Amino acid sequence: MSVTVKTAQQIFDQVLNKEELFILDVRNKDDFKDWKIEGKQIDHFNIPYFELIDGVEEIMDKIPSDKEIIVVCAKEGSSKMVAEMLSEQGLTASYLKGGMKSWSEYLYKTEVYSDDKMKVYQFVRVGKGCLSYMIVSGEEALIVDPSRFTDIYKKAAKDEGVNITHIVDSHLHADHISGGRILAEETGANYYLMKSEGAIFDFKALENYNKIDFEHVSLEVIAVKTPGHTPGSVSFFVNEKVLFSGDTIFVSGLGRPDLGGKVREWAKDLYDTVYNKVSLITDDVIVLPAHYADFEEEVNVAGYIGEILGEIRKQNEMMSNQSESDFVEHVAQSASSETPPNFEEIIAINRGVEEAEEEKQQELEIGPNRCAVHHTN
Amino acid sequence: MNATKILDAKGLACPMPIVKTKKMIEELQSGDILEIHATDKGAKNDLAAWVKSTGHELLESSEDNGLFKFWIKKG
Known part of the structure; x- marks a missing residue:
């Protein structure tokens, strides 16, 4: 039997199609516990590769013969070794090209919205739960919350025949390294960020803009600009059709307040x-967040992560009719003690205070995002 | 530290550092010490976890400019 190699994209397509897969994850137990390839139709078995060096005979009763088998590890080498061993036992197995590192870096692009003035694309970083966006209008494009894989946005813009002229970050990200600054350098676009987030490089302070206009798009900056402390997250309301909610509102919950160490202050801003x-925005507006927690739970019938505001209001009692004190109490209590991996270093890099080589950036980013507070918890 | 044997696993990517470590440690006697040199960052976590699962003992490890050294006592 032969061993084949699968890319992150091929595996994610199978997840989208709800194909049944058996994933033999040969990373260390801690890594597996931390994060893995998720999917409702996926069965997992985790055993570190170093327990299989002498052969896979002992786990053969754990491996199904009626499902597709994909072996994954951190970088690729071990999964290839184990897939070859399975193949010698007569099974057809494949392994993930580039390992979980490539899973962490894969972005899936899908169209979210289109009318005669603009088109909106969503980029789903499936291994981390991060979302970024491209708004195309006329001959220009605006990017929201870009990841550090700037080539992807440049290619997407090229495919549309447009130039990236504006880049916005809804907040200083704690779970991934922003591509905003690099993308701005590469394209000459304007890069906007809240000044209060503490970045030390050149950018346009969102505090000075109520609106960003280009071609047939008008982007309204929605922020509670409390002087003197980190506002947490800004939202962008575009053409009164689409709300890029950053880290304030998710499809299934509200943003997490604890990273700044000022839980109640942050929760009060979120309330405002x-x-x-x-509250002034109508029910039919599409909310597009910066994160999600569970792809299959949060993806809608159109195939993207997002929901109309009316539906989010219906599902989330915290969105209306709460007193400020009840709201703050609820959000404060749902603050998790679990932080995104390496968040302090990631924040320092996003502020421009620290620099990191690409390999270091990969390492810092690997793992889950843990940015969404789960309302249901 | 007086190592019984030294394994040069520099430049090798996962899974080879551990595959070689395992092979070499099989040739040693209980109580012997194997010194391992590796450049693969993943080797650090993997060796620590592997040692736990096998009953050997990781006596010491060091990192200097991308070169990792480990001393493992055979259980």
Whole structure:
């Protein structure tokens, strides 16, 4: 039997098609516990590769013969070795090209919205739960919350025949390294970020903009600009059709407040945003967040992560009719003690305070995002 | 530290550092010490986890400019 290699894209397509897969994950137990390839139709078995060096005979009763078998490890080498061993036992097995590192870096692009003024694409970083966006209008494009894989946005813009002229970050990310600064350098685009987030390089301070206009697009900056402390997250309301909610509102919950160490202050800002700003937005507006927690739970019938505001209001009692104190209490209590892996270093890099080589960036980013507070918890 | 044997696993990627470590340690006697040199960053976590699962003992490890050294006592 032969061993084949599969890319992250091929495996994610299978997840999207809800194909049954058996994933033999040969990383260390801690890594597996931390994060893995998720999917409702996926069965997992985890055993570190170093327990299989003498052969796979002992785990053969754990491996199904009626499902597709994919072996994964951190970088690729071990999964290839184990897949070859399975093949010698007469099974057909494949392994993930580039390992979980490539899974962490894969972005899936899908169209979210289109009318005669603009087109919106969503980029789903499936291994991390991060979302970024491209708004195309006329001959220009605006990118929201870009990941560090700037080639992907440049290619997407090229495919549309447009130039990237504006880049916005809804907040200073704690779970991944922003591509905003690099993408701005590479394209000459304007890069906007809240000044209060503490970045030390050149950018346009969102505090100075109520609106960003280009071609047939008008992007309204929705922020509670409390002087003197980190505002957490800004939202962008575009053409009164689409709300890029950053880390404030998710499809299944609200943003997590604890990273700044000022839980209640942050929760109060979130309350002001939700009750004084978002409350004025109509139910039919599409909410597009910066993160998700569970792809299959949160993906909608159209195939992207997002939901109309009316539906989010219906599903989430915290979105309306709460007193400020109840709201703050709820959000404060749902603050998790689990932080995104390496968040302090990632924040320092996103502020421009620290620099890191690509290999270091890969290492810092690997793992889950843990940015969404789960309302249901 | 007085190593019984030294394994040069520099430049090797996962899974080879551990595959070689395992082979070499099989040739040693209980109580012997194997010194391993590796450049693969993943080797650090993997060796620590592997040692735990096998009953050997990781006596010491060091890192200097991308070169990792480990001393493992055979159980």
